[in-house]
Amino acid sequence: MRDLGAGFKYLMRGQRWVARHGKQFGFGLLPGLITLVLYAAALVALALWGEDFVAWATPFADDWTSPWLGLFRGFLTVVLFALALLLSVITFTAVTLLIGQPFYENLSEKVDRDVSPDGTAPESGLSLGRELWISARDSLRILVRAALWGVLLFALGFIPVVGQTAVPAIGFLVTGFFLTQELTSVALQRRRVELRDRLTLLRSRKTLVWGFGTPLAVSFLIPFVAVFLMPGAVAGATLMARDLLGEETTEEETTEDADNPSPYGV
Secondary structure: OHHHHHHHHHHHHHHHHHHHOHHHHHHHHHHHHHHHHHHHHHHHHHHHHHHHHHHHHOHHHOOOOOOHHHHHHHHHHHHHHHHHHHHHHHHHHHHHHHHOHHHHHHHHHHHHHHHOOOOOOOOOOOOHHHHHHHHHHHHHHHHHHHHHHHHHHHHHOOOOOHHHOHHHHHHHHHHHHHHHHHHHHHHHHHOOOOHHHHHHHHHOOHHHHHHHHHHHHHHOOOHHHHHHHHHHHHHHHHHHHHHHOOOOOOOOOOHHHHHOOOOOOO
16 A cells, blocks of 8 residues: 555656746647647547447448437447547557657656756667657557457446446556556656566556556546646656666755746746
8 A cells, every 4th residue: 555655656746846847847748738639629520420420330220210229329429439538548648658759758867867866867879760669669559458458348337336336446547557657668768678578567566556647547537637747747757667666766856946946936
């Protein structure tokens, strides 16, 4: 249970770090805003034409009598939109990190330098193109795993009682794990930690991961909140990655903080 609280603490420390570094917070908002606009457009399109898509995909029901035709297609339309929302929450972080790779890489490095006793940050030594390729490849692998979990949980949701109680709770834990996996990948990839090793590392401290990722998954259900929490989530994930790797960390405020107070007055 101690790890559960520690995970949440890293999430809060990340938010406090970006609050003290207003410039990094501002730059960190841009990728999230771009992703939000893209996702909002896709969801609006689905809301407008989802019913037409369901009708096109179920021609076998054209001859059904009322009210069964309307109930059947209405149910499928709701299911389609709910599944799209679930996938949006799961994939929002991956797409935002991919779009904002340079921004978040820079933010993560600054966090490392700020909390490292010697003021240094690990470097991958890879070109930006190579880093983007690795990030996109690993994100696709994670999204495939997340999609499989999503389908499984969606199917389990039809089980009476369990589907309406335990399954949603499990869903938030699973989503929190995948969110944490994506967010820590910024710092761990820079340390040349491969995807398989990252998974092993995170599974060894599941309660820590859930303490960090599950509250984030719940808050990400509100799109604008997700945008504003992303910079701090990357910062917090960097701090947690240092813990997972056993790296020494100091919480002392740097000279840079004192010389450059946050424009937000925090």
